[in-house]
Amino acid sequence: MTLGRRTVPYALLAPGAVWLVLFFVVPLYYMGKLSLESGTVGALKFNWQWSNYGDALSLYDTQFVRSFAYAGLATLFALLLAYPLAYAIAFKAGRWRNLLLFAVVAPFFTTYLIRTLAWETILSDQSPVVGVLDFLGLAPGGHVLATGGAVIAGLTYNFLPFMVLPIYASLERIDERLIEAAKDLYASSRQAFWRVTLPLSAPGVVAGTLLTFIPASGDYVNAQFLGSAGNQMIGNVVQSLYLKQTNYPSAAALSFVLMAVILVVVLIYIRFAGSEALMGEEAR
Amino acid sequence: MRSSERGTRGAALIVAAVVAATLALGLAACGGGGGGGIEGGGEKQTEAVKLEGKPSGSLTISNWPLYIDSATVPAFEKESGVSVKYIEDVNDNAEFFGKMQPLLAQGESGGRSVFVVTDWMANKMHELGYLQNFDRSGLPNFEQNLRSELKSPSYDPNRDYSAPWQSGMTGLTVRTDLAPDVHSICDLFDPQYKGKVDMLSEMRDTVPLVMKCMGVDPGEATEQQWLDAIDKIKGAVDSGQIRRFTGNDYARDLTSGDASAVIGWSGDAVQLQADNPDIEWRMPTEGCILWSDNMVIPVGAPNPTAAEAWIDYVYEPEVQADIAEYVNYVTPVEGVKEILAKREPELAKNELIFPSESFTKKCTIQPTPTGEEEQKITAAFEAVLNG
Numbered sequence: 001m002t003l004g005r006r007t008v009p010y011a012l013l014a015p016g017a018v019w020l021v022l023f024f025v026v027p028l029y030y031m032g033k034l035s036l037e038s039g040t041v042g043a044l045k046f047n048w049q050w051s052n053y054g055d056a057l058s059l060y061d062t063q064f065v066r067s068f069a070y071a072g073l074a075t076l077f078a079l080l081l082a083y084p085l086a087y088a089i090a091f092k093a094g095r096w097r098n099l100l101l102f103a104v105v106a107p108f109f110t111t112y113l114i115r116t117l118a119w120e121t122i123l124s125d126q127s128p129v130v131g132v133l134d135f136l137g138l139a140p141g142g143h144v145l146a147t148g149g150a151v152i153a154g155l156t157y158n159f160l161p162f163m164v165l166p167i168y169a170s171l172e173r174i175d176e177r178l179i180e181a182a183k184d185l186y187a188s189s190r191q192a193f194w195r196v197t198l199p200l201s202a203p204g205v206v207a208g209t210l211l212t213f214i215p216a217s218g219d220y221v222n223a224q225f226l227g228s229a230g231n232q233m234i235g236n237v238v239q240s241l242y243l244k245q246t247n248y249p250s251a252a253a254l255s256f257v258l259m260a261v262i263l264v265v266v267l268i269y270i271r272f273a274g275s276e277a278l279m280g281e282e283a284r
Numbered sequence: 285m286r287s288s289e290r291g292t293r294g295a296a297l298i299v300a301a302v303v304a305a306t307l308a309l310g311l312a313a314c315g316g317g318g319g320g321g322i323e324g325g326g327e328k329q330t331e332a333v334k335l336e337g338k339p340s341g342s343l344t345i346s347n348w349p350l351y352i353d354s355a356t357v358p359a360f361e362k363e364s365g366v367s368v369k370y371i372e373d374v375n376d377n378a379e380f381f382g383k384m385q386p387l388l389a390q391g392e393s394g395g396r397s398v399f400v401v402t403d404w405m406a407n408k409m410h411e412l413g414y415l416q417n418f419d420r421s422g423l424p425n426f427e428q429n430l431r432s433e434l435k436s437p438s439y440d441p442n443r444d445y446s447a448p449w450q451s452g453m454t455g456l457t458v459r460t461d462l463a464p465d466v467h468s469i470c471d472l473f474d475p476q477y478k479g480k481v482d483m484l485s486e487m488r489d490t491v492p493l494v495m496k497c498m499g500v501d502p503g504e505a506t507e508q509q510w511l512d513a514i515d516k517i518k519g520a521v522d523s524g525q526i527r528r529f530t531g532n533d534y535a536r537d538l539t540s541g542d543a544s545a546v547i548g549w550s551g552d553a554v555q556l557q558a559d560n561p562d563i564e565w566r567m568p569t570e571g572c573i574l575w576s577d578n579m580v581i582p583v584g585a586p587n588p589t590a591a592e593a594w595i596d597y598v599y600e601p602e603v604q605a606d607i608a609e610y611v612n613y614v615t616p617v618e619g620v621k622e623i624l625a626k627r628e629p630e631l632a633k634n635e636l637i638f639p640s641e642s643f644t645k646k647c648t649i650q651p652t653p654t655g656e657e658e659q660k661i662t663a664a665f666e667a668v669l670n671g
Contacts (some may be wrong), residue, residue, distance in 0.1 A: 040659060041385065063670060124540045141479060145542060146528045228528040229521045232670040240666045243378045245659065
């Protein structure tokens with residue numbers, strides 16, 4: 001009854017691999033085939049139509065750039081909001097810690113769609129929020145809803161927990177004695193933070209930015225409800241190509257281009273941020 | 285490092301195995317699928333349904349949610365002896381099409397005998413050869429009671445394959461307190477309402493109405509005229525005149541005052557007005573777009589005899605009165621108004637539910653471009669929406 005040492009890992013991997021093959025690789029194969037077809041629905045032909053890819057890039061470059069700009073800004077804002085929050089929960093919250101963590105996760109009890117629709121009300125033209133922003137000169141044209149700003153705000157809000165939780169997890173694991181040691185060696189609080197706490201929490205920051213940036217670049221719900229015609233993202237274009245224009249090949253090609261671009265961006269980022277930071281100490 | 289090298293080789297093996305398995309599966313699926321999938325089908329000749337004696341057996345109907353009262357189906361079952369499975373699984377024309385298309389391409393209807401889809405989708409399905417023609421001998425009520433202005437739409441001039449379920453009008457929905465002077469589609473382009481105008485993301489509603497403002501008859505419009513109207517809309521987007529494109533959610537913008545005048549549907553307005561008396565649907569001075577959701581019989585429909593019996597049943601004015609009383613859209617059946625005038629006089633007087641012929645005289649039955657023209661025009665319109 002002893003499985004060979006070599007076969008055990010494969011046996012353990014098998015269920016996950018089967019899942020991946022059925023629900024990721026097989027659909028991917030069909031999408032790939034579809035992306036190289038031409039013609040209209042009902043009369044699609046597979047003929048290695050590589051021009052679908054060229055068209056996808058040249059027709060929708062604006063939306064690509066916009067998607068990554070929006071996702072990048074949302075990631076940045078989420079990081080600026082999440083780090084202090086995670087820090088406070090990990091080190092300062094004391095017995096409120098669990099309650100605060102619950103508060104971060106609580107919005108997930110409502111669906112994504114409802115949360116986004118709530119922002120329509122928050123940012124409505126007559127709302128006090130917009131009144132204040134208008135007073136501060138931050139609402140050009142007197143409205144915030146149906147602008148790029150609203151889309152970025154919605155993205156930031158919707159993905160915030162994905163940023164908070166990994167950062168919290170990595171901060172919470174830090175041995176506080178390391179910070180004490182830094183202070184014993186005459187580091188100021190600020191120096192201790194920059195030289196000890198921040199580097200040790202880097203894995204959380206890298207994981208959080210990826211978990212925010214990747215889904216945010218492909219998001220279409222925020223742009224649909226909070227944006228206007230000039231603020232639509234690449235996800236909206238894919239949706240429109242699939243459901244409204246029934247141009248399946250172009251939609252498939254565009255999805256592949258999006259996947260490839262995100263992959264490249266992420267690889268560059270990991271290279272830059274260092275895979276050690278991503279994997280934590282295990283990589284060493 | 286040795287252990288990690290072994291890890292890499294192991295991972296490579298797994299990837300190779302996964303790829304091999306995928307190819308095998310993919311090929312197997314391809315072999316089995318035959319001409320199915322999205323690429324199959326496309327035969328254009330339309331066959332007529334074959335009626336067989338008296339209706340019996342069972343019947344499956346796909347309709348939109350909240351589109352029928354609770355009494356009509358049981359009453360039909362009792363009268364005809366047919367057992368009905370009534371499912372509300374049509375939420376969006378394009379989405380429903382996406383779901384049914386692979387089946388229809390193989391000549392199957394997924395057990396359904398009647399669908400309800402909007403004009404342009406009925407046309408599209410017909411062009412792809414996914415529908416059957418009616419046998420008119422089984423539809424005496426339909427023959428006699430269909431409202432005259434719905435009798436010959438451009439896409440199905442003899443009503444060979446489509447029977448209106450309910451109809452509606454697309455026109456102006458305004459906040460009378462914020463935009464009292466908006467009476468025409470052209471007024472929506474008045475800079476006074478900059479940033480306070482919504483239009484529908486449904487191309488076949490918005491673009492034809494803008495054509496009317498430009499003095500073009502949408503029923504006869506050429507590809508260039510569609511594109512010109514789309515250009516005009518694009519200009520209004522770029523200048524900030526149009527706030528955004530919506531589906532039914534224009535209701536939210538109107539209620540909050542974020543929009544003061546929009547392109548909207550008559551059926552919504554009956555309900556909206558009940559909630560907020562400042563909201564009003566107006567017939568544009570240029571006229572409206574008159575659309576219908578239609579009952580169609582798909583290819584491969586089981587029990588077409590019962591399907592026709594159902595279609596004819598709802599064209600009995602007494603039956604239709606129950607439906608009209610519940611849904612508040614424009615009923616396609618003559619004689620219902622007289623029945624409801626006795627039952628619910630307020631409803632019978634409402635021009636949004638029972639428009640008089642003079643009220644709708646400038647209206648156009650919802651047009652749709654077809655074939656390659658459709659793809660090009662849709663792409664241009666979607667390009668404006670996704671700027």
